Amino acid sequence: MDTPQQNRNKFGHWLKTSITARMLMVGFLIVILLVPLSYIESLIFERSMREDAAINEINQQWGNEVLIYGPILEIPYKTYTEKTVLDKETQKTYTETIEKIQYFYSFPENLLINSNINPEEKKRGIYSTAVYNSAIKINGNFIKPDIKNLDIEPKDILWDKAKLVVQSSNVKGVYGANIEFGNKNYAITSEYNEANNKNRYGITLHTLETKYLDQIDFSLVDSIAFNIEFNIKGSEQIRFIPVGKTTEATISSNWKTANFFGEFLPYNDDKITENGFNAKWKILELNRPFSQEYKSNIPDLTEYASGVNFMIPIDDYQKSERSAKYGFLVIALTFLVFFLIQTLSKINIHPFQYLIIGLALTMFYTLLVSISEHSNFLKAYLIAGISVVVLISVYSKSILKNIKFPLFIALSLTALYTFIYVIIQLENYALLVGSIGLFMILATVMFVSRKIDWNNN
Template structure:
């Protein structure tokens, strides 16, 4: 029996050619190019920040100009009893400056906006009512004989600012008699001042009481030096966001702040501040002991725009990352020029925001700018990706990111905490979505 030769049933080897990914299409190179593009877009983003700073500076200049014409900040240091005397063996006049034993002030402030072009300045009219009393001064501590004291030439002095905006004549009732203040310039202190004509206090009885009123048009700030041995001040205003400033704060139990305005009271004793109740020869500058209220907007629209622009790098980076992940998952190629167009649209958001804010509120400007950019990028994404679910994902992600940033900038104390938690969650989502991507096959 012949044995047939055994047939070779093995199949011939097939050489499958390796698919070589073009160098510029490798994931690493694409990530590097997108990273460089993100850094490049920081240049126009910085131009936007400079624009916000320039517009803010322009607003401050306009507000300063308007405020100076209406009336500047109010600083009040007085009333001070100024008594001339001569030293023994000298015919030279010198002065004793005596502070009141008790000083009470009641101030009512009515604020209103003053418009110029597209800018608003907050100005006020302040009605300040003063009363108090002086006690018998002791000149023996300076070894000044009673005969050297010229009580017939005593005056009452007030150092202040903003004389041009005092609305009415300032009269003081002292010891039951009326006297009128006249403006002077104190070359030693540089302050403007008001001073009465000489008051004949020879034979005057103490305590000597006084009361007077003064009405200012002003802006930004009211400050007062607590020169009374006991100084009490109360202030009432329609301003809703006062900034209590200076060396003393109001009593928390009497402080009331609402959308309709505020009320506050201060009480300062002589043991609370490090200066005396009388001075001889020179009157010291006590402005560092002054206290009062700022009538300024805590965070204006430009500051909000500046804070939003600081998140520009984050918005661009996360948006590019979203497109990159979609590109990696769907195998759809997105050209670097298309990334560039998307980046420019994201930068234009901030230009739109500052432009619309100047003619409306920040909230409305943020909504309109955000809707415009999200709609533009979503439509552009649809033309690139073709599949409607990806543009929908991008539009939703970008809207959530803008909402997240808006929430952060409204916070003050918890902005860092909320921002950090939000970024942590975003990083976790990116890690989860990218866990199954085969980076070597893209």
């Protein structure tokens, strides 16, 4: 019968020589290393949030993104309701007519928008965002609103109390505004309208409006021209809503990495050149699913906006986050290489040495994030990758006592990091390339391990 000491010796010998024990140990260490990997992903998220906060601070101080909605005619009209009232003295009832002022809104017949944008990159510490100055010209004409479909009597319309309204997500950056309506100049003021202030997309819309257009007799004219000019300081993007029955828009700039988005895209093929862009839109009434007149409130048409995005095209935190998601794969495959070397060469590798190698692999991501904040992503990836590959290769030389194994490990890690870099650069083909790469890795492991006697402990 074996003594307790002999049993302990046998168990220790089994842990040291058993392939099963090594596999369990390696698997356990991989699970342990998921903890620092999760902290690294939290670090990347925290740095990304800090970047967003810095960019938001710049944008708020300079001027936020611009959404132009208008111009729109706001026309008041009278409504009448009858109310039955009881006279307390005579105990008789009589009908009282209550007059109330409501509004209907009319969009332009033709709308032409021209915006010349001068963007620049503005920094706050290590973070940067795109801001711009834009000279905007809006002109076109209104025709007499079709009130038949609105169930409004012509005699109830208060034409002398009509206003011209423009809504924008950014009034802080507006300056040098000039409005001409029917060959008359009007001042413009900012008006808070709680009913229309915030839409379902979370965009705050502010109202700019003229005083009463009492110099124009709408009942005597069929068409009235308007011309609006103003400058605006904004950031990241500029959009417009095609409220004209026919809307034509031109946005030009020297920004070379523009991204066009929204419900409608520019129609001209030569919109982007080496000197910037000159994008043109033409949107007809039949292209948009809304009408020309509305009662009660200005409708929320934000979903039909189109425009240009000036955001800085490189998002290193997103790439770092995608890279960190492959951390488990990097650690598992690296440990697999060491495990196969240990099994085939009969060299003993202590669990602590596996742990040190795993921690070195996790350091790649902290190096990547910190360096990419001060340099471009490719340079940061190269520095972090070379540092980790050299560190692990030199360390493995002292463990494996043979130069060919560290060289093989260095080549394997280099190929693995290159493979991951290619995947995170791809979008449409990332899954395809990743699947092919993993299949080739599996095939290599099956080939290398085919002669291992897994039952020989």
